[in-house]
Amino acid sequence: MVNFYRIDLQESAPEKKKRVMKPDSKAIRRIILEQSYRAGVGHIGSALSVADILALLYGRILEIPGAEAPHRDRFVLSKGHAALALYAALYLTGRLDETALHSYCADDSLLGVHPEHQLPFVDFSTGSLGLGLAYAAGSALAARLQGSPRRVYALLSDAECNEGSLWEAVLFAGHHRLCGLTAIVDNNGQQAFGYTRNVLCQESLRDRWQSMGWRVAEADGHDVNQMNREMLSFREERSRPQVLLARTVFGKGVSYMENEIHWHYWPMNQDQYQQAIFELERTP
Amino acid sequence: MRREVLQELLRLAEEEERLVLLTADLGYTVLEPFAERFPARFFNVGVAEQNMIGLATGLAESGMIPFCYSMSTFATLRPFEVIRNGPLYHQLPVRILGVGGGFEYGSAGWTHFGLEDVALMRVLPEMTVVVPADSCQARQALRATWNLPGPVYYRLGKNEQQTVPGLNGRFRLQQIETVRTGEDALVLAMGPPAISALNAAESLEKEGVHAAVGIVSCLSPAPTEALMQDLALYPLVFTVEAHFVSGGLGSLVAETIAEHSLTCCLQRIGVSFIPRGRTGSEAHMNHVAGLSEEAIARRILSACRPGGSANG
Known part of the structure; x- marks a missing residue:
């Protein structure tokens, strides 16, 4: 993998120096809480669940020198309802300005509940589940045809694995050995109207992906270092697409949200928000 | 009409490296010339129309021009939401080739009749919808539209021989x-x-x-x-x-x-x-x-x- 495309944002954008920082998990979670409280909208639990995954991707993995750089890595947030975590990562890496961030869910803002490709550094609009992996597989196929070094990453939800269209893409990528494609499943065990184990049993996810030609790894989805080791190992894979099954906790970091279906949709009231921020600040 | 269009695609693909052909497992005895001439740019994606359009979206976002081949009903009805959320919304040059309008697969029955594909495609603003009347016009229509920036749907007839007297292959957008x-x-x-x-x-x-x-x-x-x-x-x-x-x-x-x-x-x-x-x-x-x-x-x-x- 060439590192040629990686740029030092602090050097190339001195005017943004003050707010360009490492997109660490805690900073992402703080933005998720602040913005969802300010805007009065939900999907908080789903965004908190992927905060560490996005910290990993935007802090250590993705090589994105510019919004239109042809060989930039592509990232598809297939579970589009976690867009707030993506906005936080974009903001923290200097790819989204503060005014834009504060427009989250405002009238005419490009920052809605689901990501919008009109926004620089967002390549694919998502929101309807089960489509993002096909986009990503097409992108990886194009990279192969074009001889491009770019890699393609897609972040899926475990509930998204209910969608038949997702498995069409899994089959295709496995058959064509799209080794430039990495999927990450946010395996938080919850969906909009129940726990995944009660809706459609997914205990054999590892076997399913593996049987369709994918290299599978599992990791604690809140342990950035552990996930990073798997991702670095994935980069050496030359014959299979790879999937990281990331064990996560829905609503991670806010005790009263963790594993509670309620927080798939609900916004916070003032007390809840203060409690959430208090708990976040206490975590190391 | 299919063979005529394929001949034109072969000609375009010689000059245009961005052109890729995907099929959802249809086109036996029709698409082979392309598969043989450009094996690296031909993909039978399997019986998976949703994935075909999703793949085409990813390919087109990276600068390719994917043509997606299936029967008119399978090419539009099954992946309708993917067409809407993918190439249409992202303004990408995905081309959908839907073969067999109306009752062209008459003996195949209801599932194979193409009776609402044009309505579904036409309801989407910015989707170019082309329905050639004969082979000669199909070839001209492809020449006039293959390089448009947004998505295009072509409803292609199976009949290669019939021609509309007096049409002489004329095709113009919005005419x-x-x-x-x-x-x-x-x-x-x-x-x-x-x-x-x-x-x-x-x-x-x-x-x-x-x-x-x-x-x-x-x-x-x-x-x-x-x-x-x-x-x-x-x-x-x-x-x-x-x-x-x-x-x-x-x-x-x-x-x-x-x-x-x-x-x-x-x-x-x-x-x-x-x-x-x-x-x-x-x-x-x-x-x-x-x-x-x-x-x-x-x-x-x-x-x-x-x-x-x-x-x-």
């Missing part, structure tokens, strides 16, 4: 191609039934009815100006299409008449019922649906002579 003049009525036809419409108009000469025939091959962007000009000249207008009467050419013409306060009377000739349990040859099914040359002629004649015999 109507006139193949017959007359002053009593205007017949607007979409796709291969244009031949039946033209024959019907010819047969009415002996009845003293002089009907003009126009071919509408570019359904979207709508040929609004051209329609307004033509519709203003005739008291009676007929649309002929191998498609449900709602959503296709008949609807397009009705919308144009209503929105521009035109005074002509419109009759839509198309499929107006669910052909449940009905199969057979394309000719038979067209007969069943009232799309045969004779049925079209009867409809025109009875409207031109409201007091006369409807049986001509």
Whole structure:
């Protein structure tokens, strides 16, 4: 993998120096809480669940020198309802300005509940589940045809694995050995109207992906270092697409949200928000 | 029409490295020349139409020009949401080749009839919708549209031999191609039934009815100006299409008449019922649906002579 495309944002954008920082998990979670409280909208639990995954991707993995750089890595947030975590990562890496961030869910803002490709550094609009992996597989196929070094990453939800269209893409990528494609499943065990184990049993996810030609790894989805080791190992894979099954906790970091279906949709009231921020600040 | 289009694709692919051909496991005996000439740019994605359009979205976002091949119904109905959220919303040059409009797969039955593909594609703003009437026009239409920046849907007929007399392969975006003049009525036809419409108009000469025939091959962007000009000249207008009467050419013409306060009377000739349990040859099914040359002629004649015999 060439590192040629990686740029030092602090050097190339001195005017943004003050707010360009490492997109660490805690900073992402703080933005998720602040913005969802300010805007009065939900999907908080789903965004908190992927905060560490996005910290990993935007802090250590993705090589994105510019919004239109042809060989930039592509990232598809297939579970589009976690867009707030993506906005936080974009903001923290200097790819989204503060005014834009504060427009989250405002009238005419490009920052809605689901990501919008009109926004620089967002390549694919998502929101309807089960489509993002096909986009990503097409992108990886194009990279192969074009001889491009770019890699393609897609972040899926475990509930998204209910969608038949997702498995069409899994089959295709496995058959064509799209080794430039990495999927990450946010395996938080919850969906909009129940726990995944009660809706459609997914205990054999590892076997399913593996049987369709994918290299599978599992990791604690809140342990950035552990996930990073798997991702670095994935980069050496030359014959299979790879999937990281990331064990996560829905609503991670806010005790009263963790594993509670309620927080798939609900916004916070003032007390809840203060409690959430208090708990976040206490975590190391 | 399919083979003619494939020949044109082969020619384009020689010059255009961005061109890729995907098929959802259809096109046996048709697509092989492309697969053999450009094996690296040909993908049978399997029986997975949703994935085909999703892949095409990813390919096109990276600068490729993917052509997606299937039957008209499978190419549009199954992946409709992917078309909407993928190439349409992202304004990407994905091309969808839907083979077999109307009853071209007549003996295959209901699941294979293409009766609402044009409606589904036409309802999407910015989706270019092309329905060639014969092979020669299909080739011209492809030449004129393959490089458009947004998505394009082509409804392609299976018949390679039939041609519409007088059309000579003409195709222009947002235009109507006139193949017959007359002053009593205007017949607007979409796709291969244009031949039946033209024959019907010819047969009415002996009845003293002089009907003009126009071919509408570019359904979207709508040929609004051209329609307004033509519709203003005739008291009676007929649309002929191998498609449900709602959503296709008949609807397009009705919308144009209503929105521009035109005074002509419109009759839509198309499929107006669910052909449940009905199969057979394309000719038979067209007969069943009232799309045969004779049925079209009867409809025109009875409207031109409201007091006369409807049986001509």
